[in-house]
Amino acid sequence: MSSISETITQVCEDTHVPMVQAVFGAAGVDAVFQIMETAKTLYKHVELERVSGRVVIYRVVSPPGTQLPALCVGPAADFPGLANYPLVDLILEIAGDGRAYTRVLNGQTVEDLARSAVVYCYFAGHEEFLAGSQRKTVLRLDSSARSQFSVPTFSNLREALQHYARENVRESTCYIFQLAWHDPDRLFLKAKPEGTIRNSLTQFLRNRLGGDHDVWPEQNVDESHPVDIRLKPRFSNNRLMLVEIKWLGWSAATDGHITARHGNPRAQEGADQLAQYLEDQLRFAPSSVVQGYFVIIDARRHDLHEGDTSISTANGLYFEDKDLDFNPSQHQFRRDFDPPYRMFARPVCHD
Amino acid sequence: MMQLNPDAAFDCLFVADHLERDRGIIPKGEIHLFGYLACLLWLYRRNPLTDWGYSFVGTELGAPFSLDIDWAIREFQERGYFVGVQDQLRLSEIARQQLGEFLNLSLNTERGECLRAACSSTAAFSVGMVATALAQEPDLKRARSLPNSRVLLGEAAQFQLYKQFDALYLALNVENIDLRVPAVVWLAALYKSQVLAEA
Numbered sequence: 001m002s003s004i005s006e007t008i009t010q011v012c013e014d015t016h017v018p019m020v021q022a023v024f025g026a027a028g029v030d031a032v033f034q035i036m037e038t039a040k041t042l043y044k045h046v047e048l049e050r051v052s053g054r055v056v057i058y059r060v061v062s063p064p065g066t067q068l069p070a071l072c073v074g075p076a077a078d079f080p081g082l083a084n085y086p087l088v089d090l091i092l093e094i095a096g097d098g099r100a101y102t103r104v105l106n107g108q109t110v111e112d113l114a115r116s117a118v119v120y121c122y123f124a125g126h127e128e129f130l131a132g133s134q135r136k137t138v139l140r141l142d143s144s145a146r147s148q149f150s151v152p153t154f155s156n157l158r159e160a161l162q163h164y165a166r167e168n169v170r171e172s173t174c175y176i177f178q179l180a181w182h183d184p185d186r187l188f189l190k191a192k193p194e195g196t197i198r199n200s201l202t203q204f205l206r207n208r209l210g211g212d213h214d215v216w217p218e219q220n221v222d223e224s225h226p227v228d229i230r231l232k233p234r235f236s237n238n239r240l241m242l243v244e245i246k247w248l249g250w251s252a253a254t255d256g257h258i259t260a261r262h263g264n265p266r267a268q269e270g271a272d273q274l275a276q277y278l279e280d281q282l283r284f285a286p287s288s289v290v291q292g293y294f295v296i297i298d299a300r301r302h303d304l305h306e307g308d309t310s311i312s313t314a315n316g317l318y319f320e321d322k323d324l325d326f327n328p329s330q331h332q333f334r335r336d337f338d339p340p341y342r343m344f345a346r347p348v349c350h351d
Numbered sequence: 352m353m354q355l356n357p358d359a360a361f362d363c364l365f366v367a368d369h370l371e372r373d374r375g376i377i378p379k380g381e382i383h384l385f386g387y388l389a390c391l392l393w394l395y396r397r398n399p400l401t402d403w404g405y406s407f408v409g410t411e412l413g414a415p416f417s418l419d420i421d422w423a424i425r426e427f428q429e430r431g432y433f434v435g436v437q438d439q440l441r442l443s444e445i446a447r448q449q450l451g452e453f454l455n456l457s458l459n460t461e462r463g464e465c466l467r468a469a470c471s472s473t474a475a476f477s478v479g480m481v482a483t484a485l486a487q488e489p490d491l492k493r494a495r496s497l498p499n500s501r502v503l504l505g506e507a508a509q510f511q512l513y514k515q516f517d518a519l520y521l522a523l524n525v526e527n528i529d530l531r532v533p534a535v536v537w538l539a540a541l542y543k544s545q546v547l548a549e550a
Contacts, residue, residue, distance in 0.1 A: 002547070005518035008540040012522035015539060017475070021525065021532050029529045036474035141480055141542055151477040153374060199549070211482035212380040214412040217549075234380050234414040 016129035016136040020118050023131040024061045031059035031118040032129065034094050036149060039120060042100075043150035045079040046087065048122070053089035055122040057100065060093070062116045077102045122147060142207050143200070144174035153210045157231060157241055157293060158338065164204050165343035169297060172345055176200035185348040187308055187316075188252035189299055191259040197245055197297055198228045205231065227277060240290045242277070246270035249299030249345075258306050267296050267324045267340070275330040275337060282336075294331075294340040296324065301347060313349040320344045355426050358404030359419035361459060362386045362466060363427065364450040367442055369470035374478075377433070377440040379424055380414065383407070384482055387415035387503075388469035391488065392530050393462070395516050400504055407503045409494025413486040415503065468530035475535045476542075484541035488512070 002010070012018050020028040035057050042055070076099040077092055092100040105113075113119050114130035121128055127138040127147055138148050144167060145151045154160040168174040172186060177200040180193035190196070202217045209215065214232045229243040246267060251260045274292045281290045301311055302318030324342060331337045366385045367377045390403050405419035427433045432446035442450075453459055472481055485491060490508035494501060504512070519533050 004515055004540060004544050007544050007547075008515065008518045008536065009522045011536050011540045011543065012519075015536065017532055017535050018523060021523075021528065026529055029532060033471055033474050033531060040474060139539055141476065141539070141546075148475070151480070153478050155376075203546075205479075206483045207477050207479045210378055210381065210478045211384040211414075212378050213479075214414065214486075232412055234410065234412050 011139070014136065015139050016131075019134050019136045020129065020131045023134060024118060027061040028118055028131060031061045031094070032131075034059055034098065035118060035120045035129075038092065038094055038100050039122075039147070039149040042079050042082075042092075043147060044152075045083045046090075047083075048125075048146040048150060051087045051090060051122075053087070053123070055090045055092075056105075056110060056113075056119065057092045057094065058110075058113050058117040058119040060117045076100060143176045143203060144168045145207075151207055154208050155210070157205070157209070157213075157243075160205055160208055161293065161295065161341045163208070164201060165341060168200065168204060169343040169345050174200050174204065176203060182252045182254075182256075183309065185310055185350075186299070186345065187301055187304060187311055187347055188250050188258075189247060191251045191253050193247060193251060194228070194245065197247060201243070201245065201295065202229055205229070227274075238288050240281075240288055241293060242274070242281075242290060243293045243295060244270055244274040244277075245295045245297065247297040247299060249301065250304060252306075256307055263300065264324055267342075268326055270294060270296070271326055271330045271337075271340065272328075275334060278334065278336050290336055292334075292337045294338070296340055296342045298324075298342050298344045310350045311347050313351050316347040316349040320346065353418070353422045355423060356405050356419040358462070359386075359417065359423045360426075361450075361453045361462065362389065363420055363423040364432070364442070364446060364453065365463065365466045366470060367433070367440070368447070368450055369466075369473075371442055373470075373473055377442070379440070381478060382424065383416050383420055384414070384478075384485065385466070385469045386417060386420050388472070388481070388485060388534070389462075389465040390504075391512070392465040392468050392534055394504075394509065394512065395519070395530065395533055396461070396465070398461070400509065408500045409491050409503045410500050411495065411497070413491045413495035414482070415485070415491060416500070464530055468534045471531045472534050472538055476538060480542055481538060483545060484538040487541040487545045489515070 017032055020032040038057055091103045091105055093103045094100050110119050110121050110130055114132060119130040121130065125146055128135050129138065140148050142148065142151050154163065168177055172178050172181065176196060180189055180196040182188040182190045198217050202215055205215045212234055214234055216230050218227050218230055227242045228245045231241040233239050248262045248266055250258055253259050271294055274294050278290060278292045281288065298319060300319040302315040331339045363382055366382045370377045370381055387407050390407065393403055394400060405417055407415045407417045410416055424433065427446065431443055432449065433440045434443050435441050454463060486495065489511035490503045494503065519537055523533060523536065
């Protein structure tokens with residue numbers, strides 16, 4: 001394992017901000033921060049899934065005091081107005097007034113621009129900065145975001161879990177979550193995928209819950225201590241949120257043999273375990289306010305057989321809209337138990 | 352009875368103004384977080400810790416907390432500088448005027464640079480990433496492993512911190528660099544060290 005000093009050196013060599021500082025000095029640093037802030041604002045309004053081409057944002061820094069040609073001056077870009085347009089290429093220049101203006105490159109390449117400007121370029125999930133003759137890929141610290149600058153902050157755990165289901169699990173877009181699958185068409189999970197799923201959700205919550213929550217993965221000791229993730233608001237010592245994760249579907253070993261089959265009873269079992277654990281917490285720490293959150297990763301497939309390598313849409317999505325039955329329904333009579341968060345993970349279907 | 356610490360008051364308004372412009376709300380815990388990051392960047396500049404003007408404790412969850420910032424928040428709520436309830440605070444016009452006056456004071460120039468660099472880190476990272484990274488800072492990491500809250504940045508902790516800052520100086524190799532540069536490099540390295548440790 002490398003030391004923190006080695007990691008600092010590595011980050012310095014690999015990332016764009018020191019590169020821009022080295023090429024353009026203080027003016028470059030101002031430009032790169034303006035560009036990152038502009039990208040963040042833009043991605044609050046424009047979903048990157050809707051951009052089929054490139055997003056280029058640049059700020060001219062050399063020679064100092066370079067002004068926009070008068071012909072280019074028009075109204076500043078209206079980011080909310082761009083939200084519903086199908087975008088091919090989006091080119092933005094940050095002018096001296098700090099605002100972004102849409103531009104046309106007129107045959108210029110981003111490499112041409114970078115001779116006198118700090119340039120950000122996004123294309124198909126890859127993003128980089130160019131300055132002078134240098135370029136660096138943006139360090140992606142989030143395994144599910146399309147851009148390092150499009151990681152939103154949610155105000156509470158419920159909102160975050162709903163987004164996790166939609167953005168990460170449904171199409172397995174999170175790089176960590178993808179590792180939980182046995183096969184490329186996502187028919188079977190790997191044997192014992194719990195740790196991978198827990199790491200995916202832990203990272204998602206840490207990156208998106210603001211600075212007020214402490215998020216820690218737990219190692220499951222036994223069935224009576226089922227909690228996977230603990231969250232504590234940093235300034236409310238008596239509050240605790242417990243997340244329990246269970247998966248449904250089939251898991252397979254590397255040679256393809258089935259290692260586990262989990263259906264509705266598994267979900268019931270998880271709910272009962274979490275309820276029992278909440279009950280114990282109530283008894284042993286009565287002054288704490290504890291809330292339970294039950295996450296079910298639903299990877300069930302209809303008419304699946306050992307060794308299958310593909311599935312039809314009808315069978316692959318058969319369970320997508322089929323809610324689970326709980327008896328007893330812990331969430332209906334316990335106030336400290338949120339309604340279960342069933343997150344269906346779609347396979348790749350072939351018809 | 353506590354008195355309003357002028358340094359904490361300035362920091363509180365500066366960070367709150369940034370958070371409101373960035374996210375539209377002012378979560379109280381994040382004022383402590385960015386205040387502490389600014390304090391660390393003050394040390395990066397080799398300024399004495401005592402000149403920061405107030406101290407922080409590390410909670411058992413690895414979060415920084417300052418009594419002076421907490422008091423400033425309460426005072427500002429009572430005075431009508433912060434309006435709203437719980438974490439849904441907003442700055443009033445009078446608070447903005449006060450912040451403008453603080454910013455015009457030359458004695459706040461260097462302090463403002465540290466606060467600006469700390470707050471600007473949100474251009475590169477989500478607030479959650481900043482909090483996760485900062486929890487790996489040597490003294491906050493130690494605070495997490497002990498059951499009680501304790502004062503941060505004692506001599507031994509500063510020694511550890513300066514070892515990391517020396518590595519940063521060496522890697523960046525620029526005198527009087529814009530503090531936003533070491534801030535984002537250091538946070539990215541701390542975040543990566545957390546990921547590597549849990550892998």
